[in-house]
Amino acid sequence: xxxxxxxxxxxxxQPQKKHKQRKNALYPGVSEELAExxxxxxxxxxxxxxxxxxxxGHTAERRAALSARFPGERLVIPAGxxxxxxxxxxxxxxxxxxxxxxxxxxxxxxxxxxEPAGETGxxxxxxxxxxxxxxxGEFWLSxxxxxxxxxxxxxxxxEQLLGIPAKDVRKLAEALTEAEGPVRAVxxxxxxxxxALTDKVTKERDEELRVYLSEARAVxxxxxxxxxxxxxxxxxxxxxxxxxxxxxxxxxxxxxxEGTFFLRARVEGNDVGYGSICAxxxxxxxxxxxxxxxxxxxxxLLLLDAGVETHSLYTADVTRTLPINGTYSxxxxxxxxxxxxSQEAGIAAVKPGAKFRDFxxxxxxxxxxxxxxxxxxxxxxxxxLELGLQRRWTLHGTGHMLGMDVHDCAAARxxxxxxxxxxxxxxxxxxxxxxxxADDLTVPEEYRGIGVRIEDDILVTEDGNRNLSAGLPRxxxxxxxxxxxxxx
Numbered sequence: 030x031x032x033x034x035x036x037x038x039x040x041x042x043q044p045q046k047k048h049k050q051r052k053n054a055l056y057p058g059v060s061e062e063l064a065e066x067x068x069x070x071x072x073x074x075x076x077x078x079x080x081x082x083x084x085x086g087h088t089a090e091r092r093a094a095l096s097a098r099f100p101g102e103r104l105v106i107p108a109g110x111x112x113x114x115x116x117x118x119x120x121x122x123x124x125x126x127x128x129x130x131x132x133x134x135x136x137x138x139x140x141x142x143x144e145p146a147g148e149t150g151x152x153x154x155x156x157x158x159x160x161x162x163x164x165x166g167e168f169w170l171s172x173x174x175x176x177x178x179x180x181x182x183x184x185x186x187x188e189q190l191l192g193i194p195a196k197d198v199r200k201l202a203e204a205l206t207e208a209e210g211p212v213r214a215v216x217x218x219x220x221x222x223x224x225a226l227t228d229k230v231t232k233e234r235d236e237e238l239r240v241y242l243s244e245a246r247a248v249x250x251x252x253x254x255x256x257x258x259x260x261x262x263x264x265x266x267x268x269x270x271x272x273x274x275x276x277x278x279x280x281x282x283x284x285x286x287e288g289t290f291f292l293r294a295r296v297e298g299n300d301v302g303y304g305s306i307c308a309x310x311x312x313x314x315x316x317x318x319x320x321x322x323x324x325x326x327x328x329x330l331l332l333l334d335a336g337v338e339t340h341s342l343y344t345a346d347v348t349r350t351l352p353i354n355g356t357y358s359x360x361x362x363x364x365x366x367x368x369x370x371s372q373e374a375g376i377a378a379v380k381p382g383a384k385f386r387d388f389x390x391x392x393x394x395x396x397x398x399x400x401x402x403x404x405x406x407x408x409x410x411x412x413x414l415e416l417g418l419q420r421r422w423t424l425h426g427t428g429h430m431l432g433m434d435v436h437d438c439a440a441a442r443x444x445x446x447x448x449x450x451x452x453x454x455x456x457x458x459x460x461x462x463x464x465x466x467a468d469d470l471t472v473p474e475e476y477r478g479i480g481v482r483i484e485d486d487i488l489v490t491e492d493g494n495r496n497l498s499a500g501l502p503r504x505x506x507x508x509x510x511x512x513x514x515x516x517x
Contacts, residue, residue, distance in 0.1 A: 056166055067163070068163055074180070076186050079190055083252065084133045087250050088133050090250075091130060095131065095245070097149070099213060099238070100149045103143065103208060103212045104142070104143040104213050104238065105140060105205070105213070106125070106128050106131055106140070106242075107125065107128060107215060108128040108129070108134065108135070108138065108219075109122070109123075109125045109137065110137055117172065122135075122136075123300075123342075124136070124342070125217075126433045127215045127239070130246060132191055134155060136157060136158070139156065140198055141156075153193050155191060156198035157196075159181070160180075160181055160183050161174045201222070203225070205225040213230065213237070214230050215238060215242070216232075240441065242440075248453075248454040248455055249454045253343060254454070258497050260343050262500065263337040263345070264335065265347075265500040267293035267335060268335075268347070270290065271289050271333060273516065274289050275353055282322055282323060282324060283312070283322060285325070286305075286333065290305055290335050299342065302346065303346070304317075306334035308331070310324070310326060311478035312480075313330055313331075313481070314464040314465065330352060331351045335348075342433050344432075346486060348483060349483065349503075350365060350482060352508075355512045355516060357505050361479060364476070368461055370399075371392040371396045371461040372461050375388040375392035378390075379494040380451065381489060381491065385446065385450070388427060388428060392427045392461040393414065393423060400419055405471070406419065421471075422464055423461065423462065428459045428460055428484075429458055430455065431486055437456075452489060453489050456486060456488050459484065460484030462481060463479075464482075485499070485503070
């Protein structure tokens, strides 16, 4: 990795220097001759005739709904800033969900401001970093200059792409400090903007804004549904990639699986939507196993929980539990088929007008029945469910909202989410599981170390639901046949 430009060696340490340098006032370590040279000789690279981004119409509708919810108030939604990974390197930037949802933009330092206009409306402006300044040397002397990190859109280009007036963000903090009137802001992304608003906002009012934006994302528009399907389709291909290289993973580790899926995510999308869980053998019993450094052994199961994130930041979230050698053992099949039956009951409960909790209850009922049938719990089933005894082995909720965040709408009120009612356009996961820890002495030895989860992304439709991830087989027989085709 190239190091950033450092000042030249002092003149007294260069005995062969023949020419006296003129000092540069802005960058003392750079000669004025070099600075002058770098200011000129650059072609005009302004992009013209740009078409609006695909979601521009949808983001305008979202801003209009936000404006109607908070009339007469200034609303400030930042994208966020780069975060240091170590020393002078940063983590890859990911714009805040709220900002990307309302603008379609994903650049660091961006801020959307809705200024009250008239009695009820707002004027939206997106504040962005303009093109790097070549006159003062920022283009090549700053570590975030365009020569180092790549070209930014000009403010004019941004306006054409986003359909929103654009201004220089470097002047925003001062303007917000001087602004008057009620303000709400999305917190946790931009400390500079928050500092400028310190005396103008309250946590309670800001939380209302965050909650509204979380709940607004519950019902997806046509663009969002298309992006989720795109994410799922790429994810399906990523799972196929993994099956084809299981023999190589056996020779290395779970990281081969992780890397294989990541390649698909980066080639077809923006990234993975969350840390991939590539859990082989007993690691499948650790719900969020993301170390992915364990052995991959023939005869064990692989629980692969992974999702591709699209360039517009919508993510899939799919899980399959696969026999590494291509065939389930009798006990693996018994547990897998029970989880499949549970998932079938859960998916059937997803429909308009149903309570959000209904699919969880339906799935848990099946799993409780199986645990009683196998003699692991004493019935009746209603007693098991009332006391929650099945949770020793089912562990987690059966699903969650899905969208720009893998656990979308997380700030929504309980009454609007888990106690709410399903509507067409909502997208959620259905993902029951059974997990028998390797050291669990309450179950027969043959169960120990087996973890199974099956997860699909389900869209609520007008007349029921649609499984967006139906491209991946789910029954144990179908999984074996699918793996055989891919390996053959």
